[in-house]
Amino acid sequence: MEIDRVQKEIAPRFAFEGRPVECIPFGSGHINDTYRLTCQSQDGEMHYMLQRMNHGVFQEPAALMENVSGVIAWLRKKIIACGGDEKRETLNLVYTRDGEAFIQDSEGEYWRAFLLIEQARTYDTVEDPEIFYQSAVAFGRFQRMLADYPAATLHETIPDFHNTVDRLHKFETALKADACGRAAEVAAETQFVLERRDLAHTLCDRLSGGSLPLRVTHNDTKLNNVMIDDQTGRAICVIDLDTVMPGLSAYDFGDSIRFGANTAAEDERDLSLVSCSLELFEQYVKGYLEGCAGALTPEELDALPLGALVMTYECGMRFLTDYLEGDHYFKIHREGHNLDRARSQFALLADMEKKLLQMQEIVGKYR
Ligand code: GN1
Ligand code: MG
Numbered sequence: 001m002e003i004d005r006v007q008k009e010i011a012p013r014f015a016f017e018g019r020p021v022e023c024i025p026f027g028s029g030h031i032n033d034t035y036r037l038t039c040q041s042q043d044g045e046m047h048y049m050l051q052r053m054n055h056g057v058f059q060e061p062a063a064l065m066e067n068v069s070g071v072i073a074w075l076r077k078k079i080i081a082c083g084g085d086e087k088r089e090t091l092n093l094v095y096t097r098d099g100e101a102f103i104q105d106s107e108g109e110y111w112r113a114f115l116l117i118e119q120a121r122t123y124d125t126v127e128d129p130e131i132f133y134q135s136a137v138a139f140g141r142f143q144r145m146l147a148d149y150p151a152a153t154l155h156e157t158i159p160d161f162h163n164t165v166d167r168l169h170k171f172e173t174a175l176k177a178d179a180c181g182r183a184a185e186v187a188a189e190t191q192f193v194l195e196r197r198d199l200a201h202t203l204c205d206r207l208s209g210g211s212l213p214l215r216v217t218h219n220d221t222k223l224n225n226v227m228i229d230d231q232t233g234r235a236i237c238v239i240d241l242d243t244v245m246p247g248l249s250a251y252d253f254g255d256s257i258r259f260g261a262n263t264a265a266e267d268e269r270d271l272s273l274v275s276c277s278l279e280l281f282e283q284y285v286k287g288y289l290e291g292c293a294g295a296l297t298p299e300e301l302d303a304l305p306l307g308a309l310v311m312t313y314e315c316g317m318r319f320l321t322d323y324l325e326g327d328h329y330f331k332i333h334r335e336g337h338n339l340d341r342a343r344s345q346f347a348l349l350a351d352m353e354k355k356l357l358q359m360q361e362i363v364g365k366y367r
Helices: 002-013 061-081 129-145 164-177 184-194 197-208 249-260 278-292 298-325 337-366
Strands: 019-025 033-041 044-053 110-115 215-217 226-229 235-238 245-247
Touching: 002 019, 002 033, 002 044, 061 110, 061 129, 129 215, 129 226, 129 235, 129 249, 129 278, 164 184, 164 197, 164 298, 184 298, 184 337, 197 298, 215 249, 249 278, 249 298, 278 298, 278 337, 298 337
Parallel strands: none
Antiparallel strands: 019 033, 033 044, 044 110, 215 245, 226 235
């Protein structure tokens, strides 16, 4: 059984304190496989987060881990300088017994480990608007702490990650190839995507035209990529640093809205439940602008609501592309899962389109 193997072959290679005694699947990511590892020593139990990196998605694990360790070191320095708790306010890598940031096992798989942040959790849905507000402050602050990070030293872990025009081309290629014979079934969704081709260009054009600045961004700002402290209810730590790369503030803002301001789950099948909550949108705007603390230009502030539309469009398109290609990218838990996800993203986008003006008014209130 895999967990046995993890415990016997993988865990001993890392500098964990104590003896690995339990290893259980953990978290709800769509890409990597994550485990919560318990180690027992004379001093008691220690918990770690052990991850198998998705080698298909992340083609260069060494470059990826250089980014991750560089970003962690940077955050630690800033947190310590502000008198914060660097053990809880950033991820911390556990190095291997040879001092490396990751290992490759006998089957060619790549693994890495982090300290587990205790008495804190992630949320897959917004149970309380305060949590969403907290996540916004954390992502805003994250961006501010990395504002002076030497961006040129960052490797592009996934080239063209939020290049929406490129995502559109990839969708069209998948549609044409129709590798699984699913194109006919998704005619309505295809039409929805193609009717909105202009949307793919909006942010990309502003970036290439120079009106929006390139910043160091997280690029995967889902609510469940922030740890919330059980006791205080405050967001303490931004996790999932795999896609930290140069990007637009509107991407980070927009992806948070796509996931967290949705009144339904990302993969909801009952589309009547899907909508963009303007109350949650407002909470996020308030928190994000507080966290960014004046760092955004007027053009960036203007682009935030559009970021929500573009990220929702792009993500729906990515799910649909993966469905057409046979579900090789995002983990699925049921037949048609990626199609369900795509449909719910498009329902959300349709609702956002009706609310764009109101979103702009809300940003206006806090800028
Ligand atoms: C993936 O790994 P996870 O679940 O946090 C994906 C994001 C998508 C998201 C959709 C590296 O994030 O880009 O927005 O799923 N990450 C990667 O839920 O592709
Ligand atoms: Mg994640």
